[in-house]
Amino acid sequence: MSALVLLHGWGLSHRVWAPLLAALPGHAMLTPDLPGHGDAPRAGPRLADWSDAVAAGLPKGCTLAGWSLGALLALDIARRHPDKVARLILTGASPRFTATDDWPCALAADTLRDFRTAFAAEPDATQRRFVALQALGDHARRNVTQTLTAALTPADTAHREALADGLALLADTDLRPILPAIAQPVRLLHGARDALMPVAAAEHLADALPHARLSIFADSGHAPFLSRPDDFATLVEGARHD
Template identity: 65%
Template sequence: MSAPLVLLHGWGLSSAVWAPLTTQLSSDLTIHTPDLPGHGAAPAAGETLTDWADALIPALPDGATVVGWSLGAQLALHLAAHAPHKVARLLLIAASPRFVQTDNWPTAIPVDTLTEFRQSFDLDPAATQRRFVALQALGDAARREVSATLTATLTPADANRQPALATGLRLLAETDQRPLVSRITQPVRLLHGSEDKLMPVAAAEWLADHLPNGRLSVFQHSGHAPFVSRPADCATLIESFIRD
């Protein structure tokens, strides 16, 4: 029997977003798809990435292959460094060690762009979520399918969920995982869409170069959610990585 498989989704969505992928994975895999704190059916957890990781840890099996997408990739990197008994292998989709630009990190979105996005979310969260879905689907050959799937699996930004979702945006703005990357010694596979308009491929290339055991696969004609637009291809890559 293979090691358990954990799938950590991205900001503003729920674990239901993994359905296109999980239907393509072998039935002999034990798959865990937790909701991130404050997303889906999960209760909110503190204000830091550590708080969010600590909230996830009790439900995660030991020795898992952990797949993290976008914000979920940030959490997966944190878990690999700080709870290595939980992470035997790491597969990162649309990942970046830092989501916003700095003087020494140009391979990200401008700070002002994410600041405006956060302000927009405070004023009109539903419209901001729709805009975020559009950005994730942009450039993908299966743009309509990606948009429909992401829209259907959004966590509603109601009064109960909006504070946790706003915290998630702040974590995207503030988190910088570059200092811990060299400490992650598990085998790591990176999967990135060539047309990702949120996270440039260069960010994944940097991770592949700086992770001790990192390797990158780029899916052509795919955007920020290649596991939605090309689930069979992603499933094949994941299963090959697990059994390598």
């Protein structure tokens, strides 16, 4: 079976995967930090810079599982480095995180703009707000908040520029045009109560990707792998055999 690689979301680190790793014992898994997060060096400011940096450490033919910003990277890696990716598992995913006139199923543009402005002035407080948004609506909100907070990459001088780059990627990236070119099978996992990224974004992905299936967690927010790790692990196992 191919290696399972887990890509976390903005502002966090590989530590966020601990509950899922416990639910998937005995599997070959890699949990790299995103560029400029955790212990990983900063890449350039473009999505391609981040994708190339992550892809360099991937084994060929892996199952690439991305969450939130990690899902954007996973899609871009699958397109630009198809030999590295046999299948995709995307959680809390969207091809575009910022709403436009022709893309309403996303965060309002002024919301992300405010996050970027706030992060420049008060990075620690902004990260806490982002954690609260990711846990909102989840039946296990308190536990999700605690786990996310413990997994944060500190917004110190060593990481702040890379974290700002990540917010810019969330604000500016639009991968809708590349979706028909994603040839790998894709399993989409999404929380019905996701307050950061509406289910409609995952439904769009399910329609636009050539080989995609969507499963929805009725009582979860943006991080169902934290609130329902055992159920999430079962679906991951199934996706690896698709």
